[in-house]
Amino acid sequence: MIYDAVIIGAGPAGACAGYWLAAAGLKIALADRRKFPREKLCGGLLTCKTVDMLRTILPVEDIPKYGISGTYVFHHGRSAAAFKLLSEAYTVRRSQFDTLLVEAAEKRGVHSYLGEPLQSIDFIKREVCLSGGHRLGYSILIGADGALSRVRRFSGIPKNEMGFCVESHVPWELLKNPDHLRNGGIEIYYGDFSDGYGWIFPCEASVAVGVGNLAQGMTEQEILAQYQKFLADILISTDIKPAGAYLPSGTSVALGTPLYENLCLIGDAAGLIDPFTGEGIYYALLSAKTVTDAIVSGKTAYPEYERRMSRIIQEIQDTVGIRNRVYSPPVLKHSLDFMQSAAQYSEKLIDETIVRYAKTYADAYEELKFYSR
Template sequence: MNRAYDVVIVGGGPAGSTAGYLLSKSGFKVLLIDKSTFPRHKLCGGCITDKTVKLLERVFGVTADDLKKNGVINFESSRYEIFCKDKLLSKRDSPAPFYFVERYIYDNFFLRKAQQAGTEVIEGERCTSFDISGSKVTTSTGRMFEAKVIIGADGFNSIVRQSFTGFDQRKWNENLAVALEIFVNRCDVKRQIDCPTLFFDFIEFGYAWIFPNKDRLTIGMCGLNKINRKTILRSFNNFLTAVGFRDLENLKSYGYYVPYGNFLLKPVYKNALLLGDAAGFADPLLGEGVFFSQRSAELASQVIMEAFENYKNAEGFHSYIETKYVDALQKNIYEELAYANKIRNVIFLYLSKFRYYPLKIAMDLFGDKAIEAIHGIRSYRWLRKLQ
């Protein structure tokens, strides 16, 4: 048996590093284990919204300017465009900039912040099994670590989640999206894109995107897996041809899954909590997950700190974590995800029938309000202004 910790975090993406940072800064003994050695790649569009930048300032004390100086943010745009096939539906200035990052830089930056705050980090070692009741984590090298709390921040294929009694894989599969992406150096293409551009009608229950970066474009597509699993590659190639990137069809594409409305309503079991993709916390409308991974980490860390402060006996400790984490998610995350889900269904079930033309009308009618909801300035719920 190796040393015992207050908290063991499985996974060092944005969720794990945020929890590690906050808990270590408050004096807890934290171990974070990741199967990869950082900097590591993570398939992503790398689009960061205003609500994420505000969270980074609140949690880590770093501003957008700091992130630009450190090379974490490499591009920003205050404009966006939305198309249905090749027809422009909306082109507007955004009330706040969209920022773009390379995930290998972003994730490494925040993992090192956690390490500097005192989190002990083991890289390149996979966690292979959990004894939730006994509070033990075993890794691929056979090492075993004990902790009062286990955090599953191990992404979409979370094995911490799979060790939860009662986890329903079939229900989880119902609402997940399949995604494809290619990365193109700007110098290799004539068409240059300098603002986030979304394209509807190339895939059912999903959309395609071109996101700008300093040196390259990220071109991707995602859609509900149960409808698009077998056809997404064809849809993606049709999209590339239609937007003038036909010669990119042979470029290597990368695929992965995105939680797309399959968030868990109780991502906690005994002393183990799930954050970010492991719990399915991505916006069901656009698949934005970086914010929700870091926000869930912020909420979970607060609850864990309070539990350590107030409860010495295991029973009270566990039930406090369970009740308070679910409460915090209810107030801060679930409502937004549920309303984003409703809007998603209206767009893809009904507006798609009219070639998304009503979306153009809605965008004209609501002006900046819809984009403010994506940035977290407004709630998805009736587009009411947030504080």
């Protein structure tokens, strides 16, 4: 079978790219090593900028979600700051959310090959081979298969520099103090990680409890050990089974390679993430929409995709530098103290920078330095 585009990976990046390309009239195949629904390690935060893009695919009211109205920040286990959110935000359970996106793509006419891992790619013949025996010819190949992307590896692109995360979905009744979460809050914990944080994100039926750190800052074993201490502080019982996963760190973004102008990487496979917060679903959808527009433009896929993403890539690179400075212990503590003392200003800054991306992290950092002197 020959397709206009074959997409490897059916998470939000792959499913949305499939939907938008099919809506443009292209014949699309979507393959994934897993069948859906399947669990995915992710806090599942949807900010308003992500919700706006989702509205072009499915009614947002149809997505099972939990409304978020505030953020509670802790530093070394102690309450450090609390902020109201000024724009809409939600949390979702990825097993439900991702399945809805795949189903939407299928309804748009995308041909899905789920439960079939990628076996090989013949870049000369433009053909991928799946474990189920299917051979899919393509004009354009899109790698959307996560931080450990096989498409990225097969094409000779250097691997992602990554972070490592550990997370569990736990019942509400195991939380020692669920009050903030019941009232629509999320909790963020700083201070016990060199380049990361812990989080508690509520959903309707359970609560996502996780920690993450840059892989070069702490080993997987150190992160897991810190996770057990984190659980002991917040849960009545720690008899739960966590899952671990690698995520991009933002330091090694690669959208493709000039060797293959019909190959594009999107989402985690490209290393796209907010280096400061770890938000990834927005970049999954943004890169999916951008690669769709690049392909539909009729220009050569990879160069045009790279051109359209150039400003975004520069902002991510700038944010890596901001993250490295802000996460140093003295700067982090000073920033949290100031932000708590100027809560109204800080809520507006968070909304402009983290929630809506109306202001770059570089500009926000300079502004914060000026006002906190």
